[in-house]
């Protein structure tokens with residue numbers, strides 16, 4: 423928590439009236455970026471170097487309940503979290519930005535996705551927390567304002583306020599007021615995401631440290647901002663015209679380019695495991711054989727497959743344990 427963050431929160435809340443309730447609750451979906459956010463231009467306000475675009479994961483995400491309490495406590499999936507655990511520390515540090523609501527909170531969070539396995543639970547976590555807080559405080563903020571508050575908790579959380587496709591505008595202002603997310607008004611009911619969970623282990627280096635290390639030490643990172651911006655535009659267009667191969671190809675190349683910048687950092691960041699590489703090759707083989715199948719990967723070993731409804735049968739015969747998500751169901 424810093425003065426700059428406190429001032430930013432005050433600015434965002436300046437037009438809102440507070441009508442405190444006994445408790446607030448909310449659900450936020452997790453999201454997977456099709457064009458990735460990797461690198462910050464301002465760590466305090468959590469401003470990204472490049473814009474990014476994601477698709478929300480429907481009913482996979484986080485349900486959070488919050489109330490004022492005598493003493494702060496955080497529960498995750500029904501169990502009290504050790505106050506020294508990074509999850510509790512991050513949650514309670516974030517809530518210190520909101521003294522106008524209260525000093526101590528009881529937070530109860532249920533995740534139906536593995537925590538910190540590259541499936542973006544911090545995204546749905548901070549989005550649900552901000553929405554639950556908005557409910558508790560009765561501010562009645564819209565998704566744009568909520569996305570800027572969630573951003574302070576975790577960048578990808580700013581994209582978890584809405585269902586469907588969401589774009590996070592990097593913005594250019596130093597005060598962070600033009601860096602927000604909004605829903606893209608396109609439904610694509612045939613769009614499918616397959617989660618290939620290869621490992622649920624916590625990653626050794628979190629996204630935050632990983633991206634800072636990449637920005638500071640990777641020579642390849644110099645080419646990333648321009649590519650990320652170009653990919654963002656192409657994917658937005660592909661969604662608009664529903665060009666699936668254009669979307670898939672751009673998303674896959676974007677993810678692998680991000681991993682190339684990570685690997686060229688020092689010390690190197692290698693989130694991929696042998697099983698991840700095996701799956702990348704398998705997807706390429708299937709695509710060469712005519713299947714319209716693409717993939718994306720975040721800062722972890724798990725692979726997310728991208729395909730359309732028309733390919734479900736074939737995809738399932740190749741990946742029988744695949745968890746299939748219908749983002750527009």
Ligand code: DP6
Pocket residue numbers: 454455457458459460468474542544575576577578579629630631720721
């Ligand atoms: C690889 O949003 O977790 O998933 O803002 O530091 O909390 P912080 O980082 P975070 O980074 C997400 C990185 C990514 C790509 C993406 O979701 O766009």
